[in-house]
Amino acid sequence: MDTYERISSSSTPVQPNWSVDSTSDLLVRLAQEHSIGGLMHRILKEARQLTGAEGGTFYRFVDDGDRSRLVFSVIHNTVLGIETMDDAPAARWHAIPLYHEGEPNHRNVASHVALTREPVNIADVYTTESFDFSGTRQFDEEHGYRSQSMLTLPLLNHEDHVIGVLQLINARTRDGRNRSFSAKDQATAQAMAKFAAITLDNQLLVQSHKDLLDAFIQALARIIDVRSPHTSAHCQRIPVLTELIARAACEDSDGYFADFNLNADEWYELHVAAWLHDCGKLATSEVILNKGRKLQGLLDGFDAVRARFAAAVAASRDDREKADLREDLTFIERINRGGEFMSDEDMARVEAIAARSWPDVNGELNPLLTDDEVLNLCITRGTINAEERAAINRHIDITIDILEQLPFPPKLRRVPEYAGGHHERMDGRGYPRGLTRDQMSIPARIMGVADVFEALTAKERPYKPPMPLSQAFSILQKMRHDNHIDPDVFELFLKSGKWKDYAREHLLPEQNDVEDVSPYLV
Structure with missing residues (x-):
């Protein structure tokens, strides 16, 4: 999306909704918004209609444990045809810190309202010296606009914590003339803000639970992968x-x-x-999960097989037999790595090798490969035998x-x-x-x-x-x-x-x- 989307521009100011629907109807409209961004958009729209404001901004309060700030989340201006949602690029709409170098930021009206939890009603932002409106003046110069009256309200949740700040710009009379926000406008907007804060707080709570669930399940997945x-x-x-x-x-x-x-x-x-x-898979043995070779995990393993072959080579007096034993060991080492397929010929060769013998320290002859080693070396795919495969398959149950x-x-x-x-x-x-x-x-x-x-x-x-x-x-x-x-x-x-x-x-x-x-x- 561009910095902001264009809506139908009009030089005709938005008229206040003088025949305001009942409180229950307002609550229904707020409740019908199922996303946080959509709800903030709705809150700003309802506040504009109630007060006759031609524009406004909704700031979302963010506290990630590092710094507290207000983030531009929704911006409306019917004269300029601007209507943004929660994904407005940060390069254009900067966050407002609540603290600067450890001191409360009272120079910005939105951060001041968030800090004090008190509304601010200004007749003309160009004539007040209480707050820094250089950013507002810059915006006006860029867009050929004139910001004048401003009403800024905090949104407080059930614990009296700030969860957002609502800012309305340029109230208009019925015939389209600029006016200040009246005491009635302020009272009406504050009442609406209380209802809106309840709905928004509920959605933020649901979102926080969803974020926690996401983090938890992804942590489980990473644990499984790390194992x-x-x-x-x-x-x-x-x-x-x-x-x-x-x-x-x-x-x-x-x-x-x-x-x-x-x-x-x-x-x-x-x-x-x-x-x-x-x-x-959290219940599956790590020995099986980490079995990277066919003989891995057995009591003897490949090193023991190699030692037996060395003993057999040393005991043999036939050079051809020595060469055959070395080739067989190379073959065993290769198939021990596993693969996607193992031929019948390779399995028959394993059986033939197992029939050969080697002399132990007492001179007694023993098979070069044990039954378990033959079973594992003849695994046709991968490195997991049938019993281990069944153990892994139980993970789905x-x-x-x-x-x-x-x-x-x-x-x-x-x-x-x-x-x-x-x-x-x-x-x-x-x-x-x-x-x-x-x-x-x-x-x-x-x-x-x-x-x-x-x-x-x-x-x-x-x-x-x-x-x-x-x-x-x-x-x-x-x-x-x-x-x-x-x-x-x-x-x-x-x-x-x-x-x-x-x-x-x-x-x-x-x-x-x-x-x-x-x-x-x-």
Whole structure:
């Protein structure tokens, strides 16, 4: 947005709303605003109409523990056609500190009102010496305007703390002449400000609770990521991916998602679910989460295997056998790193190596590999064996159990369903509940694609180099054919180009090797 948006300019001043609606009607109008920015806009508009002011400013009080200040949040001027909302650029509209070098800032009228909690009514800002109006004069010079009468009021919450300051400019008579704000104007505006402060305070309280919940769930996600460097930032990337794909679905006007849309509450619901989708991993053993090699975590491990091979080489008198043992050790070291696939030939070779022996210190012959080592070395994908995989998979049961026990408000009631469905399959062969595509919501299916894509392209997995997009898309394509992931979500993700936004921010340049996605859509 520019510094301010233009509304219909008019040289005709705003007339006061002399037939003011009842107090109940005012409260209803205030209550109908569901955003803090919209409410501040409404408060200023209502105050202008009640007093006949042609302009005004709403300052939001901010105290972040470092410094107290008033921030320009809404500015109206019907003569200049200016109407800004809460996102006015800071470069143009500066914050007003309540204190300067440790001293109260009484030179600015808005900060003075915030400090004293008392209204200030000025007939002409150009003739008063009580406050510094150099900024007002500069504004007037830039816009060919003349600020004259000003009424500045504090907004106090139920604890008598300032939460905002309302400033009205240039009251007008019925026939459009400049006038001062009367005592009646001031009393009326003050009464309205009390109602407005109650509504605003309630919204600020709700927002503070929402901010606390956001901070808490994001802290949980960071804890999960910190526990395992191999999945570092996974919980932080899933919300990004999920919301990118959901945005594409909302923008789809004539495809499968034409009727899909999310309002503000539903966006927040999806946001919370995405951040909490792996919260059950807090109960998963760090030994399993951090298993970066197939033999990692076993009592003997690869170092013990290496020592056995060294003993076998030392005991052998056959150079060919020594060379074979060294090649076998190199092979074991390679497959110990894990990967996306292990051939039947490699697994057969592991079995053959296990059948060979080495002499211990007592001269007794023992197998080069134990049964547990064979089991782990023959893991076909990654570094986790079936038992460990089952332990990790239990995280989704724990996630659902935790989330279903939380007293989510109605607006967040689908968080457990969204967060708990990212390991289901479209054919019903997923887990934990074996849901089919028709039994799953669109957000849950979106999260499933996001979870797989992030895992494929993650840069931190120890058993594989960063996977290029071409390989990731090929795997997703096969998963679509196998009814693992949702075909419409997969197609939307590729056709919308949202993957480009994600790749630009979260992948290495060398991973982005795709220009045309059409081969992956067949």
